Amino acid sequence: MPSSARTAVITGASSGIGAASARRLADDGFHVVLTARRGDRVEALAKELTAAGRTASARVLDITDRAAVDAFAAGLDRCDVLVNNAGGALGADPVATGNPDDWRAMYETNVIGTLHVTQALLPALTASGDGTVVVMSSTAGLGTYEGGAGYVAAKHGEHVLAETLRLEIVGTPVRVVEIAPGMVRTDEFAAVRFRGDTEQAAKVYEGVAEPLTAEDIAETVAWTVSRPSHVNIDLLVVRPRAQASNTKVHRERGDG
Template sequence: MTISPDSRIAVVTGASSGIGEATARTLAAQGFHVVVGARRLDRLERLAEEIGGTALELDVTDEDSVDAFTTVLPRVDVLINNAGGAKGLATVAEAVEEDWRWMWETNVLGTLRITKALIPKLIASGDGLIVTITSVAALEAYDNGSGYTTAKHAQAVLHRTLRGELLGQPVRLTEIAPGAVETEFSLVRFDGDRERADKVYEGITPLVAQDIADIIGFVASRPSHVNLDQIVVKPRDQASAGRFHRTTDQS
């Protein structure tokens, strides 16, 4: 890895698509050298070439992968915890433990692993920033979403706890809790069922990945004494996790 010693480095997890990819582009435009991590290395390499960044394979559910990723980084100024996701919409009575385990490994333990590994470098930067992408599912519960909402609640509490534990250190922490964002999120949730995924956004104008990336860019551009603790962002058509105003196209 060849990075100018004068570069400020931003790490973005889950950067092969969606919010992560858009965020990498936004931070690169702001002058950061962006290190993008995800499992789909081919996508990462194309992105890194376009933005002048660095692509490194990363599976946040694998401790060895996290160690290999974090050890080679010469410094870290910004960490964007974006890797995560949902599986299914089962009730508690019909919960699939394998899906729960994947959601907890990815959202909670994945965030723990990468954050824990990079805290020393973020502190050493003298002006570190940790942004964790949670969800409105980290703020409320909704029917059939218990696996995801419990994981996102746990991820959010991890992040909020760290805010107090790092008090006095030169590290800011921001939680961003998006509502409906049209990315590959629902496609993953429904195991590639495009028709079912599309119905999630039917009749509404959802957020897009760039909407969240713009907010992250704003957070990263604040002066070091300004800490935006929590930002909740939803499309105008969404009032809560499960409440939407949907229109029907009559044309």
């Protein structure tokens, strides 16, 4: 890629919101750097974008591996936008019986992984003269719900990371944007949470006529990034019309 190309790095770009955001930013003229643990997925997406006349590259990256993150950052010519999208939920057990390993894994990915990548790329974002850090949190980071304490705790941590970073780097040419999606139906989020139990995953969206899509959130990412440089969208909560809160959802079958 030419060194002058505005570059957006997207973590967790192998599927869902990450892949949709990569497509959307590529359409807006960014060179997108696609990162995820599943190399075959991001390589296929990079080829798709290149075939469509966009510019993209793919890198296998585990954001919980600090040495790998640092090596990745050292290999970049520039970074103008960082979309911290990698994360996810595991399980829906109550506090009394929750698996500490699940809690630890969620914290490592959602919080420490975001910390690793943000720390590693902040110098390049600053050097760009007009950088943007996007943190993909969740409405879970703003309110609790039963059966979600481990994920909620991790997303609260990610929310605090974004809010504190904004305070600490004010006066530098870097914006910090937090996007907090509510109910988004993607191919994998709920299925991963329930370890491949598709029936249980489907119940999350049961009776909800129009949950958000990955493309809806990708549009939000593109909008926040494209605001004039002096405009910072601190926190943007995005829910489907059918969802009033984390615990109040209208379901056509009457059980919301």
